[in-house]
Amino acid sequence: MGVLIQGDNVCKNFGGLAAVSRVSFQVKEGEIFGLIGPNGAGKTTLFRCITGVYPATSGRILFNGKNITRLMPHETCVLGITNTHQVVKPFPDMTVLDNVRVGAFFGRGWVQREVKDAAKEAMRVLQFTGLAPKASSLARNLTLPDRKRLEVARALATRPQVLLLDEVVAGLNPTETDMMIALIRQLRDSGITIIMVEHVMRAVLGVSDRVMVLSFGEKIAEGTPKEVYTNPEVIEAYLGKSYAAGGVVNQQINA
Numbered sequence: 001m002g003v004l005i006q007g008d009n010v011c012k013n014f015g016g017l018a019a020v021s022r023v024s025f026q027v028k029e030g031e032i033f034g035l036i037g038p039n040g041a042g043k044t045t046l047f048r049c050i051t052g053v054y055p056a057t058s059g060r061i062l063f064n065g066k067n068i069t070r071l072m073p074h075e076t077c078v079l080g081i082t083n084t085h086q087v088v089k090p091f092p093d094m095t096v097l098d099n100v101r102v103g104a105f106f107g108r109g110w111v112q113r114e115v116k117d118a119a120k121e122a123m124r125v126l127q128f129t130g131l132a133p134k135a136s137s138l139a140r141n142l143t144l145p146d147r148k149r150l151e152v153a154r155a156l157a158t159r160p161q162v163l164l165l166d167e168v169v170a171g172l173n174p175t176e177t178d179m180m181i182a183l184i185r186q187l188r189d190s191g192i193t194i195i196m197v198e199h200v201m202r203a204v205l206g207v208s209d210r211v212m213v214l215s216f217g218e219k220i221a222e223g224t225p226k227e228v229y230t231n232p233e234v235i236e237a238y239l240g241k242s243y244a245a246g247g248v249v250n251q252q253i254n255a
Contacts, residue, residue: 001028004193005050005081005162010059012045019045021217022059027162032184032194034208034225036201038237041214043197044086047164050195051083052076063162080108080161084168086197088151092140096131097122099139099150100157107158114159122157128190129153129183145176152183156192163187165196169203181207205229213237 005027012020020042027033035043048054050061052073060069068076082103090099100122104115115121126132129149134142139150148168155163165184169177177200184207188194198204205211205225213221213228215237221228228234 001030004029004064006062008060010046010049010061011057012049012054013057018217020049023214023219025212027193027195029193030188031209032188032196032207034204034211035195035197035214036204036211037214042217043214044166047083047166047197051081051164077106077158078108082155082158082160083164084151084155084166086166088147090139090147090150092138094139095135096137096139096150097126097135100125100153103154103157108160125153125157129156144171148172148180160192162193162195165194167198169198169200177203
């Protein structure tokens with residue numbers, strides 16, 4: 001598997017605050033790459049640097065070997081990078097189908113003329129995500145789990161090569177979480193590379209091939225899920241020095 005996304009010493013400052021500091025990483029084609037860390041660690045900021053919402057203060061980000069550090073979100077989307085949002089914001093007075101059509105109209109498939117019928121493409125995506133029976137429902141009437149799926153469906157309609165998932169499991173019960181994990185695996189099996197930010201450790205550690213950990217904007221660990229959740233620095237970042245000194249992973253990080 002080749003490297004699809006690469007970050008070299010990425011920094012993002014807001015005034016005197018370094019939200020992301022000299023973070024380097026590689027995401028290989030076809031993998032699920034987890035990004036975890038305590039609140040305020042810089043995870044979503046790094047996401048936004050990748051998609052172009054925030055321009056990196058320094059460093060560079062490559063996609064398929066191309067420097068995308070200064071591109072805008074609509075430009076990275078056309079290239080094949082799309083993200084979901086931490087707080088789902090569908091168009092509430094539009095149908096589920098029309099919400100997904102928006103993604104199809106502005107995505108890589110439409111621009112490259114691979115998609116010629118946005119409604120047909122939207123329905124294909126709804127069938128894939130299990131939302132087809134609710135295609136004519138207004139988005140405002142969906143349950144939280146279905147709104148989460150709609151967020152994924154809208155992003156998927158852009159035909160991404162890389163899909164960045166920002167806390168798609170947050171707020172779901174264990175059964176709903178398992179269903180979302182199954183969908184994430186389906187996405188990867190369909191050929192989409194996944195980068196996911198998640199606070200639900202059971203979800204991100206259970207589905208990721210590799211995990212990177214941020215704390216106060218800096219990378220403190222990277223490796224397989226097992227390597228990461230047994231790392232003393234990671235335990236300390238989440239649970240404090242007393243747990244790290246004991247060398248025992250508390251149930252809070254495995255839950």
